[in-house]
Amino acid sequence: MYKLFTKPLYRLLIFIPFLILTGCAVAKQPIFLSSTFGQEKIESIQVLPVVDFRFNKEPELPELDKWVLGEVKSKLKRKEYTFTIASDTSLVDNITEEDLQEVDAEWVKNLGPSDSRWVIVIALLDAKSNLTFGSTGNAEVSGYLFDKKDGSMVWRDKGIGKVGQGGLVGMLLKGSMLRDAVKKATVDLMNSFPKNEI
């Protein structure tokens, strides 16, 4: 088998399908990306604390910001953005689901710290974990990039995270399912965030 692999023809036969498959991979498209995106350089993004829109907000997730913003940080770094993470939760206290569904320019202009221009809002819409013969976790997040200069929405997308493992091992992992699902949903969400190319 090893001898076969060392022959150039066989190497080609293995690598050609691999190259074709990677070429076919399509990047995730966001639900919304403004046509104005890319016309102006994004100097710095302000990332606000995570907004919790879960129904009756149970169980409590004291580490939600850590889970979500950790993934957001790593994605923004990889996409070559400069950013700051806000820790003041009062910045998102009054945000409602309706505010994000029907975006109003005046509302956007007053979002986040006054000296910021580009603002990211991440909302956790749903998260649950189940224990059966194994355990599972589901999470749903949505994300928005706003330009406070003209009060417009620049990017919007959703991320879904589904994790689970059957059997006794899965049962023992119940405690980490919610965290893993939230993290996975955030990665899925940020996959469509455009790269800073200016």
Place this chain on the structure above:
Amino acid sequence: MDTMRNVINTFARTNLRVLPAIVLLVTLLLFSSCATTSQHISSNSGKEASYIAHEKIIIMPPILKYMSISNDATLPQTNYKGEEAGVFLVSYSTELLSKKGFSVLDTTALSEKDSKFKTAYNGILGERINPFRLSSTPELADDLKVLAESSDNADILIFMVRVKVGPDGTWNPFNGAITSNSSYTRLKALLVETKNGRSLWKNEVQLREIPDPESSDYKKAVKLLLENLKTAKGGQNVQIIH
């Protein structure tokens, strides 16, 4: 003595063979006894009842919205028995409210009898883009006033049902990975005083499935949604939510 020893040895050997199975079974039983699944039906309201002064209620046709969980795209209701779920919501609510002592008005009969009522009722149906911001347009306030005059100040009950449709649960036999169903429904109800457009009562319930008129869980969810809504018979104070 030997017989006794043989009996003990045989017993021990048999039990040693089935011991792993017993351990596994006991562990499974222990785990399933402390299984904490996420609540299938849950409500946001407290147990405290809201007492409503008016006994007459007009139930508006519910607003049902089916959306894909992955991108919020609107999905056709017909694929998920949406119409039937809406019809059930109105009929079961009528039954529950009648039992509580409310008088649910027949809008078809009122529309046939009174053209003003019909115009105002149809106007509200056409204008209510977001029923939870109901009194925001002047046209809507006017229609509500007309409705109040022609229905002896009946309150209107508005239902909004938002269904997020996601993939069903899966099991991968090769690596044991499992996932659970991710669809869920949020049922919202709002009671509005017609003469001034004030919100009298509201409630919200979450059901972790797509509403099915034949499902007992959907029925339970509707019942829970209206549970704390009561008539003010007996002189209780009316609770008003702004």
